[in-house]
Amino acid sequence: MTTLTRPEGQASSQDAGAPFLSVRDLYVQFATEDGTVKAVDGLSFDLERGRTLGIVGESGSGKSVTNLAVLGLHNPRNTTISGEIVLDGQELTGASSRTLEKLRGNKMAMIFQDSLTALSPYYTVGRQISEPFRKHTGASKKEGRDRAIEMLRKVGIPQPQTRVDDYPHQFSGGMRQRAMIALALVCDPELLIADEPTTALDVTVQAQILDLLKDLQQETGTAIIFITHDLGVVANVCDDVLVMYAGRCVERGSVREILKTPQHPYAWGLLSSIPRLSASVDVPLQPIKGTPPSLLNPPSGCPFHPRCAFRDQVGGTRCQDERPPLALEHGRGSACHLPAEQKQSIFAERIQPLLGQAG
Amino acid sequence: MLRFLVRRALGAIVILVLISAVTYFLFFALPADPALLSCGKNCGPQEVALIHHNLGLDQPIPVQYWHYMVGLFVGRDMPIGHCDAPCFGFSFANQQPVWDIIKDRYPDTLTLAIMGAAIFLTIGVGLGLISAAKQGKLFDKIASGVSLTGQSVQIYFIGPLAIYVLADQLGWLDHGHDVDWAHNPVGSITGMLLPALVMSVIFWSNYSRQTRSLMVEQLSEEHVRTARAKGMSSRYVFFRYALRGAMGPIVTIFGIDLGSVFGGAIITETTFGLHGIGQLAVQAVLQTDLPLEMGVMLFGATAIVIFNVLIDASYAFIDPRVRLA
Numbered sequence: 001m002t003t004l005t006r007p008e009g010q011a012s013s014q015d016a017g018a019p020f021l022s023v024r025d026l027y028v029q030f031a032t033e034d035g036t037v038k039a040v041d042g043l044s045f046d047l048e049r050g051r052t053l054g055i056v057g058e059s060g061s062g063k064s065v066t067n068l069a070v071l072g073l074h075n076p077r078n079t080t081i082s083g084e085i086v087l088d089g090q091e092l093t094g095a096s097s098r099t100l101e102k103l104r105g106n107k108m109a110m111i112f113q114d115s116l117t118a119l120s121p122y123y124t125v126g127r128q129i130s131e132p133f134r135k136h137t138g139a140s141k142k143e144g145r146d147r148a149i150e151m152l153r154k155v156g157i158p159q160p161q162t163r164v165d166d167y168p169h170q171f172s173g174g175m176r177q178r179a180m181i182a183l184a185l186v187c188d189p190e191l192l193i194a195d196e197p198t199t200a201l202d203v204t205v206q207a208q209i210l211d212l213l214k215d216l217q218q219e220t221g222t223a224i225i226f227i228t229h230d231l232g233v234v235a236n237v238c239d240d241v242l243v244m245y246a247g248r249c250v251e252r253g254s255v256r257e258i259l260k261t262p263q264h265p266y267a268w269g270l271l272s273s274i275p276r277l278s279a280s281v282d283v284p285l286q287p288i289k290g291t292p293p294s295l296l297n298p299p300s301g302c303p304f305h306p307r308c309a310f311r312d313q314v315g316g317t318r319c320q321d322e323r324p325p326l327a328l329e330h331g332r333g334s335a336c337h338l339p340a341e342q343k344q345s346i347f348a349e350r351i352q353p354l355l356g357q358a359g
Numbered sequence: 360m361l362r363f364l365v366r367r368a369l370g371a372i373v374i375l376v377l378i379s380a381v382t383y384f385l386f387f388a389l390p391a392d393p394a395l396l397s398c399g400k401n402c403g404p405q406e407v408a409l410i411h412h413n414l415g416l417d418q419p420i421p422v423q424y425w426h427y428m429v430g431l432f433v434g435r436d437m438p439i440g441h442c443d444a445p446c447f448g449f450s451f452a453n454q455q456p457v458w459d460i461i462k463d464r465y466p467d468t469l470t471l472a473i474m475g476a477a478i479f480l481t482i483g484v485g486l487g488l489i490s491a492a493k494q495g496k497l498f499d500k501i502a503s504g505v506s507l508t509g510q511s512v513q514i515y516f517i518g519p520l521a522i523y524v525l526a527d528q529l530g531w532l533d534h535g536h537d538v539d540w541a542h543n544p545v546g547s548i549t550g551m552l553l554p555a556l557v558m559s560v561i562f563w564s565n566y567s568r569q570t571r572s573l574m575v576e577q578l579s580e581e582h583v584r585t586a587r588a589k590g591m592s593s594r595y596v597f598f599r600y601a602l603r604g605a606m607g608p609i610v611t612i613f614g615i616d617l618g619s620v621f622g623g624a625i626i627t628e629t630t631f632g633l634h635g636i637g638q639l640a641v642q643a644v645l646q647t648d649l650p651l652e653m654g655v656m657l658f659g660a661t662a663i664v665i666f667n668v669l670i671d672a673s674y675a676f677i678d679p680r681v682r683l684a
Contacts, residue, residue: 071588073587097593109588
């Protein structure tokens, strides 16, 4: 079922039956020489067709790792994945590499961040775009090339008939990222994972690429996971947002809820560290104190407690001892020990003035 | 592309001229007088002066060098007789034209080089690829150990060992002897198998290690991950994407090694008693035979320089980024 309309402000889309993509209690661990890195630590989320889920968080919070796990791209030699990833009724964890190969690039595709390194320098853009199309549809070389030209035109590359034979280094950064998108979309995937697709681009190109993705989603009803640390981008494209910290989901909700009334101290920190064009230049930005924790040895209890300015208000050592559950209500909730009323009052009194928005 | 190649070729010629000049002038820094060598025991100053004149050694060194270089291209008339271009002069030791000696010796070197290179490239890259595909598994560990051993042993150690085991005891291979393509083509190949195999050991260990580490590095590259994310099979990704990326450096070291084996393999030739260019070089140095030294040196240098230009040219085929730069 393809939903093109996006319900605003209502996070839980209560479709009949199971969600299109369902991730349950996902754990991803890497064995390294220094020990086990718990890159994703019990993450759950759902995604419906036609909707866009933003995953935000600092570097190393497990955003990309989660999505590489969905595609099954981790090296099985040093990675342990447990939990459930169900795509359209099909279980992906533990699926054979053959099964995954059939799905990758076909039903689920990924746009990578740095198109210069993510595209092979040795093959033409056209060949790289047509490869998955030919593999998944059995098309001929000629049909593959035509499809590549069609895709390049779709993503707005001028003169696609000639540019199709160019190598990636002959493209500009923005064009290369478009080619990367064309590559991901060539088989009309039903799930598209975009891993910081616009981070390396300047803002005008960024806006064009975001519009392009939105248009393509309108057209095909693709479900999109949008990984980013840019909350401006989140506001622009996402329906729902998942805030990740130390491999866990610390807050979930609709984009409006997360950006207007965030509940988790980490989300407050993220929002207060964004510069605003309208803000007075005299008001300093408020960075989150400290650094992201090492995932080799994550903090006990709430992983954010060493950096949290509000842990004293919880009382006792609950933040250090007890892992706060993610209490979801209609798809909205945060993993924090602070009582709901207290979170509201702290946000209204101390955080909102920093954000410069009217209540 | 053509301009690039022409520029590289011109640079190569400059390098060859420099090498020839340095070799030529350095020879005269040696204390030995070549005239005394070809003069026998009771040699008076008069005889020495005559030999000096006959060999052209009575002229100033730059003039000698100039005549030598001109002779390379147009031939020259020497007191000892006429010498056609390319004239490398006459050997001081046995008065034969150097060019004829080299031509006589070259089939050994050429055969050994081609067979050895084919063996070390196949075994080395093959082992490296399998190791990379089976990272951390038993095969990988054994192959790494064998490669390390191969790189640390010396030809004059494994050479006799291989002769004893493979030729004497098992009788699988010939002992190794000079080639004679005109009269005995099959024997030319079988006679060179053992030397080529032994020579390849010190090379292929390098290739297998390099190939393995290049492939491991390539397999973690982002464009390889993209290829996997497209749903391409792991075999396809391994050969079409990872190997493609690893090819540049492999070709580079292969070109360098080819240059050196085509210039003569001194130790292998000596171990197996082959009469190739490497052995000739040793002989020339021992006899302070300047024309022969120059000939062998220029020959080896030319081989190395040619293969270097070929590597540069092949890069354009391997890496499209070079093609257009």
